Structures are given as structure tokens and as C-alpha cells.
Amino acid sequence: MPELPEVEVIRRGLRSLVRGKVFAAPRIFTPKTVAYPEPELFARRLTGRRVEELGRQGKFLLFFLDRGELVFHLRMTGRLVYLPEKAPLPHDGTLRLFLPFADGSGLFFGDLRKFGRVWLFQQKEERVHAGLHRLGPDIYEQVDEDQFLALLRRRERSRLKPLLLDQHFVAGLGNIYVDESLFRCGLHPRKRVAELSEEERRKLYRAIRETLEEGIRWGGTSTRDYRDARGDRGRFQERLQVYGRQGRPCRCGCTIRRIRVAGRGTYYCPGCQGKE
Ligand SMILES: [Zn+2]
Known part of the structure; x- marks a missing residue:
């Protein structure tokens, strides 16, 4: 999608x-x-x-x-x-x-x-x-790091995965880029905001930005039907670290898992992102 x-x-x-x-x-x-x-x-x-x-x-x-x-x-x-x-x-x-x-x-x-x-x-x-x-503010264009921290403070009880998918919280993220962002900063998708230190919150923001920037730079992710304005496929699917990779080894040596979080298929590495 x-x-x-x-x-x-x-x-x-x-x-x-x-x-x-x-x-x-x-x-x-x-x-x-x-x-x-x-x-x-x-x-x-x-x-x-x-x-x-x-x-x-x-x-x-x-x-x-x-x-x-x-x-x-x-x-x-x-x-x-x-x-x-x-x-x-x-x-x-x-x-x-x-x-x-x-x-x-x-x-x-x-x-x-x-x-x-x-x-x-x-x-x-x-x-x-x-x-x-x-619709919430656009995560790429309209939210800087301090604003992101302020938004998180209003949602301390929320779990990370469903929160980041919630378009009323911030707009733009879906299943692929949330899973990749959480992997990048080493946070478990079921963690609650209240469990994060300030440093982890800042790392999460930077991980989201870097993941989105990389996605744009590689022309988007064509796991299925996505094509760009000229009908060409993107190439970010070749760079995915966890999404769609259950059963395959992470670079840390652990096996990537697929679990359900808030009803959505979710990919993560138990070695890099912790057990729960
Ligand atoms: Zn790993």
C-alpha cells in the first residue's frame, strides 16, 4: 500500500x-x-x-x-x-x-x-x-523533533505500532515504514510511549525521518502494485530490513519474526528490538 x-x-x-x-x-x-x-x-x-x-x-x-x-x-x-x-x-x-x-x-x-x-x-x-x-500533521513536512516529543507526551499510554499508524496522531506512516523505523531505532512495536526515555523518543523521531528519506531516495517500495508517475517500480523493497522477512536472519544473527500488533501483521527482530 x-x-x-x-x-x-x-x-x-x-x-x-x-x-x-x-x-x-x-x-x-x-x-x-x-x-x-x-x-x-x-x-x-x-x-x-x-x-x-x-x-x-x-x-x-x-x-x-x-x-x-x-x-x-x-x-x-x-x-x-x-x-x-x-x-x-x-x-x-x-x-x-x-x-x-x-x-x-x-x-x-x-x-x-x-x-x-x-x-x-x-x-x-x-x-x-x-x-x-x-488528519494529523504530516510527519515529514510538519513535525520537527520537539513537536514530535510534545505529541508523544499526549499519548503516553499508547503502544508504538498502533500509535504511529494512527493518521490522526501523525499522517503518512503505514505498515512498512513503521516496522522499518522501529527496527532502525531498536524499539519493540508493542512498547508503550511511557516506557521510553527522552533519548529513545528522539531516536525514534530520527529513525522515522531517515527511513522515510531513504524510501523517497530509492523511489518508494513496490512490494505489489505501486508504480511512480511514469509507471516504474520503486526499489526500496530491496533495502527492507524486517518487513516481509519473517524466518530470515537479521544482521545480528537472530531470526526475524512476524507477530500481530493491534490486528496488523508486524515484523521485528527479537535480538535488535527486545522480547517485549
Ligand atoms: Zn537483529
Whole structure:
């Protein structure tokens, strides 16, 4: 599932390709992919709008338009790929939406599992439809080390894994980058915030930042369907230390385990991250 680094890689890749372009009439193949407003109105309102800038908040990809805002969430298997002028539309069974530009290029939105969503907002108040008003600060762009420590102090009783996955606490992290970050700083996923020293809290913040930066630098993680803005796979999956590696040896010599924490499959090393 695309997390912050994958969405950031898509944002950076698309930015230079689509800024200044004007949307033509969209083609909607799977109506439920359009979450707001209803598809006919979505199509009418998007046509003629110009892309001014691209942004991101957590795992949401934002297109700031000359009027309003187009928002994507890729969820499990969503892909947003730029198609140059005259490129054939890939009818590969995942096509949900095609957003052509007036110059003949366009954006292909493919999504095998159909959980991905798109919204079009004209007013700030409409962002409630995507839950953006309740989203926590973006862990990469909006939270520095001291702010992170302050946020942790409000959640002393929480266990690390579910807390870091909670998009209302901080936005952007998912299963892969949480497991990799906790491994990097040697903290057990079931530990509670209250059990951490100040030094461990600072190490956790730095581990998250380093893991996200590395993920972005390697073009994101393509364990399954993720592709960047040009349809290429990321390479961070080759550098994963614990995620998806149960039964394999850690660099410390211990065997990596898979356990369930708050209902989520969780990978960790008992040697590096302790028993509990
Ligand atoms: Zn280890």
C-alpha cells in the first residue's frame, strides 16, 4: 500500500509533467472511485480547471487548481500514472478513471482492488468529505523533533505500532515504514510511549525521518502494485530490513519474526528490538 514516500515520489514525478495543464472532460469507468461530488458534477467541475501546484498531506495527493482542489488517496492498489500525448490508454482491467488534459496527455488512475478514491473540492469546508480536517500533521513536512516529543507526551499510554499508524496522531506512516523505523531505532512495536526515555523518543523521531528519506531516495517500495508517475517500480523493497522477512536472519544473527500488533501483521527482530 502506498505510504508517504510513495505518494511523495509520485508528487515529485508528476509535478513537472502536469503543472500549468488544463483538464479536459474526464472519463469515469468506475463511478464509485469518484467519492465527491457525484460523478456527473465531478466531471463538469473538473473540466477547464488548471493545475497550479501539487501537494501532499500524509498519504493524500493534492492537486491545487486555479479553482478548488483535486485529491487522491491510492489506498491498497491505486496507481496514478502520467500518459503522454497519443499514448494508448491501458485497458488492463484496473482502469478506473482517465483524466485527459487539453493538450492530449492525461492521468491514468488504475486500481485493482477499487479502494482508491478521488475528491474534487471547491470550498475548504468540503475537505471534510475526505476526512482531511481530522488528519494529523504530516510527519515529514510538519513535525520537527520537539513537536514530535510534545505529541508523544499526549499519548503516553499508547503502544508504538498502533500509535504511529494512527493518521490522526501523525499522517503518512503505514505498515512498512513503521516496522522499518522501529527496527532502525531498536524499539519493540508493542512498547508503550511511557516506557521510553527522552533519548529513545528522539531516536525514534530520527529513525522515522531517515527511513522515510531513504524510501523517497530509492523511489518508494513496490512490494505489489505501486508504480511512480511514469509507471516504474520503486526499489526500496530491496533495502527492507524486517518487513516481509519473517524466518530470515537479521544482521545480528537472530531470526526475524512476524507477530500481530493491534490486528496488523508486524515484523521485528527479537535480538535488535527486545522480547517485549
Ligand atoms: Zn537483529
